[in-house]
Amino acid sequence: MDILHCDLDAFFASVEQRDQPELKGKPVIIGAPPNSRGVVSTCSYEARVFGVRSAMPSSQAYRLCPQAIFLPPDMKRYREASQQVFAILAEYTPIIEALSIDEAFLDVSASHAIFGSSMEIGIQIRHRVKTELGLNISVGIGANKFLAKLATNLCKPDGIMEFTEDMVTNLLPTLPVDHLWGIGAVSTRHLNRSGIYTVQDLLEAPRQLLKTLLGSNTDFVLDLARGVDNRPVTPYEEVKSIGNELTFPQDISDQQVIEQVLLELAEKVAHRLRIAQRKCQTVTVKLRTPDFQTFSRSITSPTAIDDQRSIFDTAWMLYQHSGLEGKPLRLVGLTASRLQDGRYEQPSLFSDPGQDIDSIIYRLNEKFTQGTIKRAVLINPVGHNIDQDTVGPKPTK
DNA sequence: TCTGGGGTCCTAGGACCC
DNA sequence: TCTGGGGTCCTAGGACCC
Numbered sequence A: 001m002d003i004l005h006c007d008l009d010a011f012f013a014s015v016e017q018r019d020q021p022e023l024k025g026k027p028v029i030i031g032a033p034p035n036s037r038g039v040v041s042t043c044s045y046e047a048r049v050f051g052v053r054s055a056m057p058s059s060q061a062y063r064l065c066p067q068a069i070f071l072p073p074d075m076k077r078y079r080e081a082s083q084q085v086f087a088i089l090a091e092y093t094p095i096i097e098a099l100s101i102d103e104a105f106l107d108v109s110a111s112h113a114i115f116g117s118s119m120e121i122g123i124q125i126r127h128r129v130k131t132e133l134g135l136n137i138s139v140g141i142g143a144n145k146f147l148a149k150l151a152t153n154l155c156k157p158d159g160i161m162e163f164t165e166d167m168v169t170n171l172l173p174t175l176p177v178d179h180l181w182g183i184g185a186v187s188t189r190h191l192n193r194s195g196i197y198t199v200q201d202l203l204e205a206p207r208q209l210l211k212t213l214l215g216s217n218t219d220f221v222l223d224l225a226r227g228v229d230n231r232p233v234t235p236y237e238e239v240k241s242i243g244n245e246l247t248f249p250q251d252i253s254d255q256q257v258i259e260q261v262l263l264e265l266a267e268k269v270a271h272r273l274r275i276a277q278r279k280c281q282t283v284t285v286k287l288r289t290p291d292f293q294t295f296s297r298s299i300t301s302p303t304a305i306d307d308q309r310s311i312f313d314t315a316w317m318l319y320q321h322s323g324l325e326g327k328p329l330r331l332v333g334l335t336a337s338r339l340q341d342g343r344y345e346q347p348s349l350f351s352d353p354g355q356d357i358d359s360i361i362y363r364l365n366e367k368f369t370q371g372t373i374k375r376a377v378l379i380n381p382v383g384h385n386i387d388q389d390t391v392g393p394k395p396t397k
Numbered sequence B, C: 001t002c003t004g005g006g007g008t009c010c011t012a013g014g015a016c017c018c
Helices: A011-019 A058-064 A075-089 A118-133 A145-155 A165-170 A185-193 A199-204 A207-225 A255-275 A308-320 A353-367
Strands: A003-008 A028-031 A040-043 A069-071 A096-100 A103-107 A137-142 A160-162 A241-252 A278-288 A294-305 A329-341
Touching (some): A003 A075, A003 A118, A028 A058, A103 A145, A118 A137, A137 A145, A145 A160, A185 A207, A241 A278
Parallel strands (some): A028 A069
Antiparallel strands (some): A028 A040, A096 A103
16 A cells, blocks of 8 residues: 555645635636637536536537636646645655646655655645645545545545455455546447446456457556556656647638637747757647547658748648648647757757757747747748659548 | 647557668 | 568557556
8 A cells, every 4th residue: 555646635625725816615617718619628616517528618618517617727826736735745745646637646755754654645645735835635545556546536625545355355356447447438438338337347358358348548548447556656758749739719721810829839839859868859730620530740851850941841841742731620739759959069960050049039038038039920831842653641521 | 529748668560681 | 473571660549547
């Protein structure tokens, strides 16, 4: 029982209710406004009573709870609060794995001599986060990550629970299959169609059937179903991709607008690459049509890049060869992957004058505030010569 | 009802090489 | 003249997580 899973309750909404006392006790929804195409990011428990949930379209949330107070996310404040919480967690063990801004695993196996049992540590953490930061944090305790997280999910909100050996035997088998890590909406539907609803059903199902339903995930899921999870708590993992995307208020087919959006996305991605001291070899453009079909076009080059100009030029070229040029789109995204160490000059066959300019813009923006200086929209995307066959097939629909 | 934005991992087919 | 087998890389799509 050495793994703790700590999860802040309705985090964004709780920060707002803490800082604006007039919101206490009221349904608060953090996310996109109800008349937009966006979704709910987080909502207070007062809003959940009405059936409002994370990831639900804001328009639907409004229909369920018209009296709710809708607020846009203030990520800067949430990040500050998150850092304060993580500072408390770090006092109990150095082995912390952040799952997101409001969730973490702690390996406390070496912390008992100083801080007591896992339950005692959990109680201390909850007390301190509550009294020092005014936030509720739920804590699950288990022999491994999966059981600890399961405990949190069962004791939320504002709870603490240890998932005991006895619960592995008597409670885990009775839970619905979607409580298992990696079993989402699609797998649940497939399993249910085959008469598999609970963890016990899954354990009794023919292995061959599970293989066809779950593929390579089968062994991992069967382990979880028995309460086995050997994944270690990993404090740091190198980021593998950096991307930004944008859903438009209305569908856009004007190529000049798409160009401008790609330029802005390229600026954001390039800036984040530099912060992370990374360069990318692969650029991917994501396009979503009004019927919600999503297409991607990517290209990998032997030269790693991190400047806005090169990223934009590549993205624009991919868009122009996507087969969706001039078609209405509801979303455009841009992702950099195959990341390399960006601290050293990458060998290149060609010199790129744009890179120097971007370095200057970057440093100036670092020195003042980000976005003060921007590259003007004078980039001529022509000049790239790409073999059509290397871009991939055009969408058939 | 009408679907965000940030990610990770997996699969399958084709190109290409030996 | 009618066609191997293995391995790796790239690309596109999709499931899943928070």
